[in-house]
Each structure stands twice: as C-alpha cells, then as structure tokens.
Amino acid sequence: MRVVVVGATGHIGSYLVPSLVAAGHEVVAISRGDRQPYVDHTAWRHVKVLHADRDAEDQAGTFAEKVAAQRPDAVVDLICFTTTSAEQLVASLAPIKAYLLHCGTIWVHGPAVEVPVTEEVVRRPFGAYGTQKAAIEELLLAEARRGTIRCTVLHPGHIVGPGWSPLNPAGNFNLKVFERLANGEELALPNLGLETVHHVHAQDVAQAFSKALLHPTLASGEAFHVVSERALTLRGYAEAVCRWFGQPASLSFQPWETWAAGWDKTDADATWEHVSRSPSASIDKAKRLLRYKPRYTSLEAVFESVTWLVSNGRIDVGGRKPSP
Numbered sequence: 001m002r003v004v005v006v007g008a009t010g011h012i013g014s015y016l017v018p019s020l021v022a023a024g025h026e027v028v029a030i031s032r033g034d035r036q037p038y039v040d041h042t043a044w045r046h047v048k049v050l051h052a053d054r055d056a057e058d059q060a061g062t063f064a065e066k067v068a069a070q071r072p073d074a075v076v077d078l079i080c081f082t083t084t085s086a087e088q089l090v091a092s093l094a095p096i097k098a099y100l101l102h103c104g105t106i107w108v109h110g111p112a113v114e115v116p117v118t119e120e121v122v123r124r125p126f127g128a129y130g131t132q133k134a135a136i137e138e139l140l141l142a143e144a145r146r147g148t149i150r151c152t153v154l155h156p157g158h159i160v161g162p163g164w165s166p167l168n169p170a171g172n173f174n175l176k177v178f179e180r181l182a183n184g185e186e187l188a189l190p191n192l193g194l195e196t197v198h199h200v201h202a203q204d205v206a207q208a209f210s211k212a213l214l215h216p217t218l219a220s221g222e223a224f225h226v227v228s229e230r231a232l233t234l235r236g237y238a239e240a241v242c243r244w245f246g247q248p249a250s251l252s253f254q255p256w257e258t259w260a261a262g263w264d265k266t267d268a269d270a271t272w273e274h275v276s277r278s279p280s281a282s283i284d285k286a287k288r289l290l291r292y293k294p295r296y297t298s299l300e301a302v303f304e305s306v307t308w309l310v311s312n313g314r315i316d317v318g319g320r321k322p323s324p
Contacts, residue, residue, distance in 0.1 A: 003020055006067065012156070012202050013029070013037065015202050021046050054079060064089045065092055075099070098150075099149075109121065115231075150220040153222075155224065156226045157227035160201060160305045165305075170267075170271055171195065172266075174263075178241060178306060183245075186251070189235060189254075189259070190255075190271065190275060192253050194233050207294075208226040211290040211291060224285055225286060227281050227294075
C-alpha cells in the first residue's frame, strides 16, 4: 500500500513511519521543514520525503492537490486543524478512492457526565482547538457515511515519549514540577488534586493508526479514542513521580484562585485547559474493532519521557536516577 503521512516527523509520525515501512508499505512523508524525527531509524532511508508549508498551501488551495498527486492508497493526516483544510483534502482524495485517517483529539469532549467517556457520547467541546477538531470529525464522518470517502478519526490523549516535555502532575508543561517532586520539595496542586489527565505514548498512537489501516472496512466512518488503559489523577501522578526518585510525596492543596495566582499565567492557563476537561476516555471500541492494545500505561509512558529528560540534562534532579 502506498501511504502518505502528513506531519511525518512529529511525535506520532516518528514512530508511525518506521512501522509502516517495516510492514511493507511504500511511504511518502510530508513535513514542513528539515527537522529530524524524534526517534532515529534506518527505515527513513526508504521513505520519500517532501516538504510543504501546509498553512500557506492550504490558503492557496494547492496542498490537497499535492497530496493527491502522490497517488496514495491511504493518507494519514496528523496536522489538520480546520474544516476548510479537511474539505480540500476530501475533495482531492475522493476521486482517487484513497482512505483518509485523521488525527483528532480527546478534547472533542468537554466535561464528562460518566467516565470513562465513550466515542458515542454527544460532543460538548469548548475552546477553539476542541471545537474545531469536533467540527472536523463531524464533517469527515458525515462524508464517510455518505460514501464520499473512506475515513477514520483517531482521538489521542496527551501524547508523550522521549524527546519532549510531558504534561506534568500540575497539569501544565513546566519542567520545574518534575524537579520539585524529584528533590522532595513541596508541590501545591489545585483543588484536591483529583482532576484527571489521560496520557498515551506516541508509539501506541502509531500502533492505532497502523491497525486502522489494516481494517478499513471496520474502521471507516468511525471514531476511536487512542489513550492508555486508564487516566491519572493529578495527586496520584505526583505521588508516582516522587516514588520514581525515592522521595516521600510532599503535597499541598489550594483553591483554584489561590493556586493559579502563584503561577505564571502561561502555566496556570495550561493547567486550566486540562483540569477543566479532566479527560478519562474509554478504549473499549478500539480494542474491540481495531485490536488496539496499548503497550504503555500512563505512568510507563511518562516515566520513559522523564528518564529522557534526566539523561539529557533537561531537568535537575540532584543526580538521582529514576526507577519505576
């Protein structure tokens, strides 16, 4: 199968492209610049690499045509963020009967009524990102149901892996949080620390895309959550990080307004975006139809990422080495 991967050198693509090559697919990788994948692999020697500025080419109406010109059997779109972009891609791929796999987000869900949330619940997104992604999902699945195009939407959680900063136990990306926990310092959490975050290792997201490619009849017209088996509470997450570094957890809890006032606005805003959603998503559907089986738990995925941060001097943990 000839597969075009859009956003190929990002978090997911760094794992997906080598797995597609290993499975015998002919792969065309499209990325914006010359940035190298997060994970080096000899498989990239067998990949056709193209460069494109998607935003500019979408505005010019040429990006979708460039993708279709590769005559793909399937397209994995990891960086589509507007309905206009999605509409253009559908219009270009439908005539050549290419199978489209779109990367969504669990942020298509707003606050949950029952957890874990399933794919069938009514969408109640808020915020520009979640709302736009929900609109793309609705558009693509409607086109699939009409028979215009075969299409599948996969919704990852908080993607983690070696090479970038994971969402931390305070619900933001400030690396000082891991340093404080590793060094046995007190960390204040908002409210009672019982809000949830739901991670997934990039390799597991790549696995889900690979499995969806193998089962287009089952997957087309469907959306799937792609996360670890279980979400984490902020409190439980923080306690686990302390254990990795042999430290007792020294946690305190503050009402939201008090807590947010003690943080940089960027960090506080990031935390609010996450805790106000407190995702906890079911993967039963993906397990049943795609045979999706995440290799990593949430903590295992984050541990690998934190270990990379320590090994590469990105966080100061006083010379301690993390142990799961």
